[in-house]
Amino acid sequence: MWRMNPFDTVKNIFEAFEAPSRIFKNREVLRSSYVPDYLPHRQREISLVASILAPALRGETPTNLLIYGKPGTGKTASANFIGRALTSRASDLTSRYIRAFLELNRKLGDSTTGIMEEASGVVGYDELLGEDLMKELRRGVHYIYINCQQVDTGYRLLAHLANHFARDWNERVPISGWSPDTLYGKLLERLDREGGVTVVVLDEVDRLVAKSGDDVLYTLTRINSDLKHSRLSLVGISNDLKFTDMLDGRVKSSLGGEELVFPPYNAHQLRDILNQRAEMGFYPGVLEEGVIPLCAAIAAQEFGDARRALELLKVAGEIAEREGEEKVTEDHVRRAQSRIEEDRVGEVIRTLPNQPKLVLFTILQMKRFGGDRRITSGEVYDNYRFYAERAGMRVLTSRRVSEFISELTLLGLIDSRVISFGRQGRTKVIDVKIPVKRSLTVISDGIFSDVAEIPPRYTYRRAF
Ligand SMILES: Nc1ncnc2c1ncn2[C@@H]1O[C@H](COP(=O)(O)OP(=O)(O)OP(=O)(O)O)[C@@H](O)[C@H]1O
Numbered sequence: 148m149w150r151m152n153p154f155d156t157v158k159n160i161f162e163a164f165e166a167p168s169r170i171f172k173n174r175e176v177l178r179s180s181y182v183p184d185y186l187p188h189r190q191r192e193i194s195l196v197a198s199i200l201a202p203a204l205r206g207e208t209p210t211n212l213l214i215y216g217k218p219g220t221g222k223t224a225s226a227n228f229i230g231r232a233l234t235s236r237a238s239d240l241t242s243r244y245i246r247a248f249l250e251l252n253r254k255l256g257d258s259t260t261g262i263m264e265e266a267s268g269v270v271g272y273d274e275l276l277g278e279d280l281m282k283e284l285r286r287g288v289h290y291i292y293i294n295c296q297q298v299d300t301g302y303r304l305l306a307h308l309a310n311h312f313a314r315d316w317n318e319r320v321p322i323s324g325w326s327p328d329t330l331y332g333k334l335l336e337r338l339d340r341e342g343g344v345t346v347v348v349l350d351e352v353d354r355l356v357a358k359s360g361d362d363v364l365y366t367l368t369r370i371n372s373d374l375k376h377s378r379l380s381l382v383g384i385s386n387d388l389k390f391t392d393m394l395d396g397r398v399k400s401s402l403g404g405e406e407l408v409f410p411p412y413n414a415h416q417l418r419d420i421l422n423q424r425a426e427m428g429f430y431p432g433v434l435e436e437g438v439i440p441l442c443a444a445i446a447a448q449e450f451g452d453a454r455r456a457l458e459l460l461k462v463a464g465e466i467a468e469r470e471g472e473e474k475v476t477e478d479h480v481r482r483a484q485s486r487i488e489e490d491r492v493g494e495v496i497r498t499l500p501n502q503p504k505l506v507l508f509t510i511l512q513m514k515r516f517g518g519d520r521r522i523t524s525g526e527v528y529d530n531y532r533f534y535a536e537r538a539g540m541r542v543l544t545s546r547r548v549s550e551f552i553s554e555l556t557l558l559g560l561i562d563s564r565v566i567s568f569g570r571q572g573r574t575k576v577i578d579v580k581i582p583v584k585r586s587l588t589v590i591s592d593g594i595f596s597d598v599a600e601i602p603p604r605y606t607y608r609r610a611f
């Protein structure tokens with residue numbers, strides 16, 4: 148009797164997954180964290196930033212810089228690119244350290260007393276190595292990239308910087324608990340011990356300011372007056388053009404010593420960006436001719452976002468692969484577009500707070516059970532109350548619910564407009580802009596599973 152070994156079944160599944168892709172030559176290069184060696188259409192911006200930071204290589208303090216640009220305009224990628232270029236100088240630095248070490252050895256010879264003296268602080272490195280070598284040693288450039296969405300408080304930021312220069316585990320600053328003065332003192336000590344110029348990139352700096360205010364930026368823009376052997380420069384990156392409105396005037400003028408805007412990419416530029424990745428990521432001939440132009444055109448309409456363009460191309464490739472196709476077609480791109488859109492909507496819905504989520508749930512239920520009949524804000528409120536009571540949630544005022552309706556409209560989940568009935572007054576008419584069933588599935592996954600199958604209580608009293 149023929150019988151499939153269960154182990155073989157699983158093995159077959161794994162093998163199917165491991166089978167070399169016929170579509171992707173290298174999937175990694177299509178990920179958004181990948182930074183290519185050359186960034187098309189960003190050479191001007193990169194050169195500008197490089198020329199602002201270049202004085203660091205001579206031991207001078209670069210002017211602080213603020214970079215703006217819409218999402219996906221290559222700000223983070225350019226910052227990483229510049230960081231790599233700048234720290235490739237680190238090898239020079241290493242050779243300086245080796246020279247210093249050899250010099251130190253020579254001076255100390257076998258004399259343990261020398262080492263003891265050094266350890267006890269009687270003789271400092273400065274004296275042992277001589278002024279020239281010390282100066283040279285201190286000319287290093289440190290480049291520290293920080294994403295302020297993760298490092299979003301003043302304490303964390305200073306601790307992160309201090310820890311960058313920690314020499315071993317014992318030197319690590321705890322993630323909380325030190326007083327601001329102690330922490331700041333420690334940072335000064337470490338920076339001066341290391342010497343040179345430290346360039347600190349604060350990516351998505353608006354997040355930090357929105358969460359924790361701009362005190363830490365004020366501290367950092369003043370730090371050079373407390374440093375003896377080193378210098379610090381700041382590069383802030385934000386996709387919120389109004390970000391500086393949140394800043395204290397002094398911080399604003401210091402941080403924005405130089406300002407640079409990354410413009411959105413047009414369709415032509417996006418094509419070049421996609422072509423470069425496609426060459427690295429896909430096998431030759433796999434992409435049908437119209438695929439890249441279509442991805443570029445769609446992304447150009449969405450504010451010239453290169454991340455969107457790359458994601459479209461990647462997802463289109465994945466759809467083609469999953470279906471066992473040998474080529475990626477424009478149809479795959481269109482399907483990728485709607486899938487990404489669905490994922491985006493799902494994400495927006497999932498992250499809504501409970502009250503607006505309940506309002507959206509109510510509207511979706513009314514659509515689901517009411518079909519094409521119009522939905523008015525008054526009826527939404529009555530049904531909202533009904534569902535809130537059934538789900539054991541607090542019932543908010545109709546004014547709050549009306550505000551949620553406006554917010555859901557801004558998010559693009561629903562459409563709402565005011566219409567007038569003459570004598571009978573005015574009301575808001577609401578339409579749903581997202582797939583009803585699928586969105587309800589996302590919502591009912593969570594807190595509303597108990598009421599998911601209950602139809603709305605109040606239906607249309609007025610036909611119009
Ligand atoms: N000129 C370019 N050449 C090649 N790839 C690029 C270019 N610009 C952006 N990309 C790619 O597009 C994606 C998004 O870019 P990036 O993360 O730099 O955007 P951003 O401006 O930092 O956006 P956000 O404001 O959302 O953080 C990344 O995968 C990046 O590698």
Ligand SMILES: [Mg+2]
Pocket residue numbers: 222223224350
């Ligand atoms: Mg970014």
